[in-house]
Amino acid sequence: MLSAPSQLLERNIDVFKDDGWLIINPADAYFTDQLSHLSVDVLHQYYDIYAESARVIPYTILDSRDILNTSTGIFSQQKINKHHHYFAPFLTLPQHYNNIVIYLPKAKAHYSMLIKMAASLVNGSGSIYVVGENKGGIKSAGKLLNSVGEVEKVDSARHCSLLRCEITHQQPSFDINQWxxxxxxxxxxxxxxxxxxxxxxxxxxxxxxxxxxxxxxxxxxxxxxxxxxxxxxxxxxxxxxxxxxxxxxxxxxxxxxxxxxxxxxxxxxxxxxxxxxxxxxxxxxxxxxxxxxxxxxxxxxxxxxxxxxxxxxxxxxxxxxxxxxxxxxxxxxxxxxxxxxxxxxxxxxxxxxxxxxxxxxx
Ligand SMILES: C[S@@+](CC[C@H](N)C(=O)[O-])C[C@H]1O[C@@H](n2cnc3c(N)ncnc32)[C@H](O)[C@@H]1O
The missing domain is CATH 3.40.50.150 (Vaccinia Virus protein VP39)
Structure with a gap:
């Protein structure tokens, strides 16, 4: 079933016109199906939605030493048609995305970290969207997002809001270890x-x-x-x-x-x-x-x-x-x-x- 934040994104499907999207922590495995015509990368920090989206991977075994040595952050990945799903704590890929969507996480510190990560992965002329539920704190989510650009509300429905931030403060790089x-x-x-x-x-x-x-x-x-x-x-x-x-x-x-x-x-x-x-x-x-x-x-x-x-x-x-x-x-x-x-x-x-x-x- 589409989560409420995904239903709001579905209502605003016209936003997704061009290639080059990164979606961070989708709350369900179904919204990205609606973007099958676009090239989309998906960063999953949670294995449940990753395994459902990537369809074939019940679990992944890693060695703690390999985790320490990862430079890209990727623990596991799966390409499905035009979509690339990554299970990772962070991404530091060489390419930049035209637009990024963050599903609002529960913890404020986690949200701050995702904003800085997204601001290092997005093009200088790109946008970061944030979607989340009222009860998850989306109403105050614009304040933190302001630290990287100009924020406007795109839509509200299903007890959720969608914010858009036009980047003015692109981050040069993201280092997870600083967090x-x-x-x-x-x-x-x-x-x-x-x-x-x-x-x-x-x-x-x-x-x-x-x-x-x-x-x-x-x-x-x-x-x-x-x-x-x-x-x-x-x-x-x-x-x-x-x-x-x-x-x-x-x-x-x-x-x-x-x-x-x-x-x-x-x-x-x-x-x-x-x-x-x-x-x-x-x-x-x-x-x-x-x-x-x-x-x-x-x-x-x-x-x-x-x-x-x-x-x-x-x-x-x-x-x-x-x-x-x-x-x-x-x-x-x-x-x-x-x-x-x-x-x-x-x-x-x-x-x-x-x-x-x-x-x-x-
Ligand atoms: C109560 S915390 C305990 C963490 C740690 N063992 C401790 O005692 O500090 C529960 C943990 O369950 C993890 N968790 C939540 N849902 C899970 C799931 N479906 N499968 C595996 N772990 C899950 C969370 O990420 C969290 O780290």
Whole structure:
């Protein structure tokens, strides 16, 4: 289904007359189908829409060292007719685009970063469009956009607005590393420096739930471990520092998260396998244990569906006696969901806000 911002773009389809478009983070995989006659590049920072748009890629495995060495920013790409889909935290391609559309992200710092990236990729005479929902903050989105040019409102409908910015301050280049911030944590006697980009969960601070999970994890985890929904890679990094024999993989839907994870590992002189995926959809690797502070927000609405499907998929991937350790807001209905697919579910710890669960497959 076309998302509301895409419906607004569809209403303004006359804007898309010429070639040379870059679309950043479309909220659905369908709007670009309407531009099949034009040459369009699409930057996806989220794997779910990328995999749906690129049609063939259930998940992508990367080495954290390759992520550090990328100069173009591209983790995975797929050409479909006149469209080039990139899954990447950033793009630094030699060509410039005539026009760029940004779907407004949730976090303001993420939006600032995308504006600067877009202003380095657009032609001097080009425009940057921003489309987003009223409840996502589009009404105040013009202020930040003003930093690179003259802003006008093109249209409003479907509780969304479309803004256009004629570039007056083209940026010479974009360096993602200038947007990385670092913070120090100390858990279970392990000090570590965490690297994090705008748009990544708990940007610049450790989450209370993540801390509780790490404090309650048992010391007898063995074999292949999956840090599911790894964010900046905090859980896996601390585990690997505590128990160097563990073989840890890091999975997230967000290229910004995976890029941050690679840098977090490098800060601790560690490396790891990094997986881009939408939940565990299509994943067929085997893991002995899964640890997670899972997502429960997608977009602006609260949504448990990713976690619900993740729990069922986790049970499919774990061997007999394999375990899932998970922290969640204590008011979320997860014990019931875990109990539907795992034979043994235990609450390891509870605070006024969070619960840590251990579920074992027998
Ligand atoms: C609550 S955060 C936890 C991050 C990190 N583990 C921590 O504890 O700081 C949840 C993470 O889930 C990721 N996420 C959201 N939807 C996802 C999906 N469909 N598949 C995989 N990861 C997803 C988000 O990008 C985010 O990094």
């Amino acid at each position: 990385l911030s670092y913070f120090d944590i100390n858990i279970n006697g392990q000090a570590a420096t965490i690297a994090s980009l705008p748009g990544v969960f708990s940007h610049e601070a450790l989450d209370e739930g993540t801390q509780l999970l790490l404090e309650k994890l048992p010391s007898n985890l063995r074999g292949n471990i999956l840090d599911f929904a790894c964010g900046a890679g905090i859980i896996g990094c601390i585990l690997k520092r505590q128990f160097p024999h563990l073989n840890i993989s890091y999975l997230d839907v967000s290229a910004l998260a995976l890029y941050s994870t690679a840098h977090t590992l490098a800060e601790s002189e560690l490396t790891g396998t990094v997986m881009a995926a939408n939940g565990l959809h299509g994943v067929d690797e085997q893991f002995n244990n899964i640890v997670t502070n899972p997502p429960f927000h997608t977009g602006i609405k609260t949504d448990y569906s990713v976690t619900k499907r993740f729990i069922a998929d986790a049970a499919r991937l774990l061997p007999r006696n394999g375990s899932l350790h998970m922290v969640a807001n204590r008011f979320l209905p997860y014990p019931g969901l875990l109990g539907e697919v795992f034979s043994h579910v235990q609450t390891l710890a509870q605070t006024s806000r969070f619960s840590v669960y251990r579920a074992v497959k027998e």
